[in-house]
Amino acid sequence: MDLQLVKKGLLNYTRRKKRWALLLAALGFSTYTAYKVYHFPSLAEKRKRVSKIFGAFVAVVEAISDSADTIGVVSKDL
Known part of the structure; x- marks a missing residue:
């Protein structure tokens, strides 16, 4: 059954x-x-490298943005 x-x-x-x-x-x-x-270990390493490069790029962009603000304030005072 x-x-x-x-x-x-x-x-x-x-x-x-x-x-x-x-x-x-x-x-x-x-x-x-x-x-x-x-x-895969090799792809994990590449992901870490790309992540570090992207983080460095973001830091540079933030620094440029901050310096542009500073230059704007200084030029306004002059």
Whole structure:
């Protein structure tokens, strides 16, 4: 009885939804692969380097902005 129910219900459901099952399996595999690639040690180092470069660039832009404000105040006083 249980075997017939499994064959009739579960396997039939899987056959009807085969496309969805394959799509979910492909999505899971691609997500796992992207996660593993993202956490490669070499890519992690590159991410850190890019982050440091971006942080330095932001600091330079802030310094330029502050100096422009200073120059504006000084020129206004003169």
